[in-house]
Amino acid sequence: MQLRKNRIRFTRINHIFISHLHGDHCFGLMGLVSTLGLLGRTADLHIYGHEDLERIFQPQLNYFCRDMPYRIVFHAVNTSVSELVYEDHKVKVHSIPLKHRVPTCGYLFTEQPSDNHLIKEQMDFYQIPIKDIAGIKKGGDFITDDGVVVPNHLLTTPGPAPRSYAFCSDTKYTESIVPIIQDVDLLYHEATFLAGDEKLAAKTFHSSARQAAEIAKLANAKQLIIGHFSTRYKDLSLFEDEAVSVFANTAIAKEGCEFSVPLSTR
Template structure:
């Protein structure tokens, strides 16, 4: 099982089609589940992908446009029917709570768990949430309404024990946790075994940036510098740049330019306009600037390990 995996639930835009679902993603990090956005159809796609609803610990909403949040009331209701008791934390612009509170009071007023809200300042890059596995930061985006992207930064893991050396020195199990934390080992005879002889360095922490919806905004480049994976909206092709500018969205070429400027290791594009029956056109355009661009599809799983 991958330690850090992105699961694409939906990668379409506002107008419904039979080709793509509205936006939603799942971050599976060390078997903890985090959701980004929750468009209509999210629950059904999660069932198809065998994702356990009960494992969702936090939901991050980028903005209040319907294709990013209309699936929330249904999901919240389902979690109640499944017997959830632990609180659910929803992060996003203040408008998310303004929208959800009346809906929940009308349709889900007897939930067996508490829904909590953490307001995200969409004008600042700052820490939004932190637990033992990840730190999540806001990314100020440029859209028609208050919108935030999210940067997931994995917490450093412990170094790897070298099993052959552990066996050679017959190190007791109770000592292993201290060695993982950097301690040397002292044998019964008093010999000091340096930690670097017993361990290999931990894997470098991985970083994932989610940027949807947004106009072309090079100002975010320093925030997402050298991320392992960048998801960037690519609603339009370059021929429709005037429409992209009008709606504060990006073209595939602009998404690729952001990835190129940031030195991202991988780029995945999504949030396709319904006008394009062949999304390969978007991939080709991005690929000409950032070779190896990934075209998001429902059900896709991308491992950062």
Template structure:
């Protein structure tokens, strides 16, 4: 099953003529998750032909404006489109207090409910789970409380070989038992080798989103081995002191995290507007971790 990430905004605090602030839409196991909601998010959702009604969960890494200023407009648009299904926003507990006056003034007749799920910032925590997907938050190191998010497919069942069904005349209960790992005894009284009965399911896919953060090695055990890692890279390494002081990461530092966490692929974003040539970020990161790519607005990555 595919995991598809669409970059709606890839710049840091200041939008440019070709880059919006941070926002992403992740499609995994037919769930659509909005991650951060910078200014212009709903315009980018339109541009990328994302069905608004599919978005039931919004995950906000922290409450800096470039990650949330698109939220009230999107909420209002949902209402104007006649939304009835509840919307859950996973964010810092202050969001409800900050947002409520805007909701009361601009969205008093909102036709759907908004549920707020307060995040914690002391340790990793499961914040969403269903039959196919789990979402885990984990603390980052920024100037305000900030979380990263880890999206993971749940392990899938193996597939029964069609020829095995015919050969052994397998019943539905027997198929279920085999998929659950129980041995199957053939007519000769011997256990049929597992590889004769099933083909392994594809490995579950995973995606880690590391928003604004200082270089922090404590996230490595959490994101170990993820299929795809997005990590902010606001500055090049020559400004590592500024990055630390402002709560950000350099391209080189993000690559070190990716390398030491043994991730499948690293993508970089959240570039400072001071850089006109962002290819420098890719060059710097690839010196440490070769499988690195930069994101730009409207980039689509599919695993």
């Protein structure tokens, strides 16, 4: 329903990353998987998560989705170490071990390095043949017919820096994630409680808004989104105020919000 409401095309979803096996993070999976089948999907769907995910969901799939026109591929993620869980020509996904009541990990999404931009004048000057262009875009030097090496930096300017997004929910405050998410462009970090309830946060393995902002500051993130607010608080602006006092560029995750990560040069 939320995908429809937010006009996200179902066919664009090919990989689903599950942080942990608590109901608010995985009960919607069966409905989504089933709806994709009813919509006639044929492409494989890859689901990443703790090994219990397959053990728990496969019997349901067997029962409810016997005749599904597509295949689900489960990928077990070791939530206790940061490892590469997925990679294609556009993006890499690493797990981020978190500290919660059950095995939990976040996910770091990093763009693959983009091609260098060609300097047109230099292309013309050295009369570079088409066949060499792809290699130069990837950072290669050019060698003339006379054997002279023209270094890449004379031929290109760097493309935009690869962008990154880290999803960290649910977790207690843990600085162990900082090296993994260092310099991330956009950090989502849970903020279930306010700082006044940090004892309760520690007990339930959640974080406060202040703690989320501390992590963003330590990791030198460019922007922070906080969410997963406890329903005990009625005024979400308290979360924003608390986080902003530690890390200025903080936004509140509200249903339907969109956040863009701008391109930047290296």
